[in-house]
Amino acid sequence: xxxxxxxxxxxxxxxxxxxxxxxxxxxxxDLTKIDRRQVGGEISYVQxxxxxxxxxxxxxxxxxxxxxxxxxxxxxxxxxAVEGNEMVxxxxxxxxxxxxxxxxxxxxxVRYKDWKQHHEKK
Numbered sequence: 001x002x003x004x005x006x007x008x009x010x011x012x013x014x015x016x017x018x019x020x021x022x023x024x025x026x027x028x029x030d031l032t033k034i035d036r037r038q039v040g041g042e043i044s045y046v047q048x049x050x051x052x053x054x055x056x057x058x059x060x061x062x063x064x065x066x067x068x069x070x071x072x073x074x075x076x077x078x079x080x081a082v083e084g085n086e087m088v089x090x091x092x093x094x095x096x097x098x099x100x101x102x103x104x105x106x107x108x109x110v111r112y113k114d115w116k117q118h119h120e121k122k
Contacts, residue, residue: 006048008047008048009047009050009085010047010050010082010085010086011047011086011087012043012080012086012087013087013088013089014089015090015111016115017114018118023090023092023111024078024090024091025089027092027093028040028092031076034072035076038069038071038076039069039071039076042056042067042068042069042078043078043087043089046067046087047087050087054068060079060100060108061105062109063081063082063109064079064080064081064090064105064108064109065079065080065082066078066080066100067079067080074094075094075095076093077095077100077104078092079100079104081108081112081115083116083119088112088115090107090111090112091104091107
């Protein structure tokens with residue numbers, strides 16, 4: 001019997017601005033190697049286990065979800081949207097308050113609308 005390789009249910013892609021920047025990728029690269037590995041591991045887990053809920057993922061508003069990562073001394077979040085089989089990584093940040101700030105969700109929504117507009121043209 002041949003063991004089949006596990007295939008992710010979602011392909012993670014980075015939102016890319018019109019100017020070519022990839023904010024989540026840039027944010028990840030600014031993290032320590034240990035923190036980056038941990039956040040990346042959580043994103044990967046979501047890719048393979050989607051759809052899932054807490055504690056790894058929480059729905060925030062509309063199309064926006066968050067990957068929740070507890071680091072050694074702080075809490076990281078990556079906001080994303082799912083379109084078909086794509087997990088669009090829109091915004092990454094370190095939480096400063098208990099609730100996810102409205103401005104972080106608003107930014108993710110703006111980036112998602114921008115991504116959809118450019119993605120549908122292709």
